[in-house]
Each structure stands twice: as C-alpha cells, then as structure tokens.
Amino acid sequence: MKILGIVGTQNTGKTTLVALIASELVKRGYNVGTIKHTHHDFDLEGKDTWKHRQAGAKLVVGSGERTFFLINERMDLDKILKNIKFIKDLDYIIVEGFKFASYPKISTTEANDDYTIKNVDVFNLKDEDISSLADLVEKRTYGFISNTDCGNCGYNTCMEMAKGIVKGEISEEECKMKKFDEVELFIQDKNIPLNPFVQDILKKGILGMLKTLKTDEKGTQGKVELLIRNGPE
Numbered sequence: 001m002k003i004l005g006i007v008g009t010q011n012t013g014k015t016t017l018v019a020l021i022a023s024e025l026v027k028r029g030y031n032v033g034t035i036k037h038t039h040h041d042f043d044l045e046g047k048d049t050w051k052h053r054q055a056g057a058k059l060v061v062g063s064g065e066r067t068f069f070l071i072n073e074r075m076d077l078d079k080i081l082k083n084i085k086f087i088k089d090l091d092y093i094i095v096e097g098f099k100f101a102s103y104p105k106i107s108t109t110e111a112n113d114d115y116t117i118k119n120v121d122v123f124n125l126k127d128e129d130i131s132s133l134a135d136l137v138e139k140r141t142y143g144f145i146s147n148t149d150c151g152n153c154g155y156n157t158c159m160e161m162a163k164g165i166v167k168g169e170i171s172e173e174e175c176k177m178k179k180f181d182e183v184e185l186f187i188q189d190k191n192i193p194l195n196p197f198v199q200d201i202l203k204k205g206i207l208g209m210l211k212t213l214k215t216d217e218k219g220t221q222g223k224v225e226l227l228i229r230n231g232p233e
C-alpha cells in the first residue's frame with residue numbers, strides 16, 4: 001500500500017484533485033481508498049447512530065446499501081493507516097489535508113518541503129496533466145518505511161531514502177528490508193521494526209510451535225496473528 005497526501009489552503013481544489021487522481025488510479029486497475037481530515041462530524045445529531053455513540057458505544061456500525069464504521073475516538077493518521085485492516089489491503093490511500101504528515105504530497109498551493117512531489121494549479125489542469133500526475137504518484141510514493149536504518153539502499157536512514165523516493169532518485173522496491181517484511185511486531189499499536197535475523201527467529205520459532213497444534217487443513221499457511229496480553233494496558 002502506498003500513501004499520497006493532497007494538501008493546500010482552503011478552496012484551492014484539494015477535494016477535486018483527490019477525486020481526479022483517485023479516478024485515474026482506479027482506471028489503471030488499482031484499489032484506492034481515501035481519508036479526509038475534517039473538523040466536521042458527519043454523524044448527525046439526533047440520528048440513530050448518533051444516539052448509539054452518545055450512549056458510549058466505542059464502535060458504531062451502520063449497515064445497509066453501504067457500511068460505515070464510526071469509532072468514537074480521535075485517531076492520528078498513523079494510527080488509522082496502521083490499524084485499520086481494510087486500508088492495508090489497498091494499493092493506494094489518498095489522504096486529504098494532513099499537511100504535516102511525512103508522506104509524499106501533491107500541493108494545491110505553493111509548498112516546498114521534502115515530501116512535496118509537485119505543486120499544481122487544480123483549476124487549470126488538463127486531462128494529460130492528470131495522467132502525468134498519476135505517473136508521478138506511481139513512481140514517487142511509498143507506504144510504511146521500515147525505520148530500521150540499515151543503510152543497505154545507500155542512504156544512511158530510512159527517512160533519507162523516503163525523501164529520495166519523493167525526488168525520484170530511487171523507488172520503494174529498492175529497500176533491502178522490503179523482502180524481509182514477513183513478520184511485523186506491534187507493541188501498544190506502535191510498529192516496532194525488526195531486522196531480518198529477528199524476523200527469521202520469530203517466524204521459525206512460532207511456526208514450529210504451531211505445527212504441534214490442531215489447525216484446519218491449510219495449517220499455518222497465509223497470515224498468522226498472535227496477540228499477547230501482558231498485564232493491564
């Protein structure tokens with residue numbers, strides 16, 4: 001999954017740009033999701049879901065022609081990206097309005113930080129510009145950077161490599177740790193980077209123990225999740 005931010009000041013076409021790029025990526029066969037930073041509550045006062053939430057429900061699900069989930073807490077962008085399982089299965093997630101996040105961005109106003117891929121004037125975009133922007137998104141975005149800082153890609157730190165991807169110097173696929181992302185560790189929802197050696201030990205040890213358990217005919221093939229409750233949080 002790769003992440004693209006769309007940032008800019010008010011009324012400069014951020015939502016229009018999200019829709020244009022999302023539609024072009026969908027045309028190219030990708031599964032795309034979007035997240036919008038908002039100060040408004042779309043759960044209308046007095047409606048049934050609002051009453052459920054007011055009663056203290058942590059999660060309210062609206063089920064019908066569409067399904068929506070309301071989580072009754074403020075979540076920062078990283079927590080949303082790393083904890084919502086549907087999101088991890090997408091090819092691209094386009095995020096509108098989180099201007100301080102360290103993910104590649106396209107800006108609808110003048111911006112020039114290390115994560116800005118391009119500044120665009122949305123109101124003067126032509127069809128071919130959307131296609132070129134989608135090309136840039138394919139080449140210059142990335143998902144979760146390892147943070148192991150192994151230096152094997154030629155950059156001293158993972159964040160330096162991330163900035164190199166935004167500049168078009170290197171692609172995410174060249175991260176030497178990417179092929180070692182078979183084991184992920186989360187402690188209190190925080191992703192803890194694991195080097196290949198530790199990943200290998202954990203994988204072999206845990207799968208070895210699981211072999212002795214009764215599982216269905218697929219055994220431990222596919223994704224295996226283990227949660228340890230180590231005392232009160």
Ligand code: SF4
Binds near residue numbers: 150159162174
């Ligand atoms: S190869 Fe990957 S893990 Fe190592 S420094 Fe580069 S980006 Fe980070």
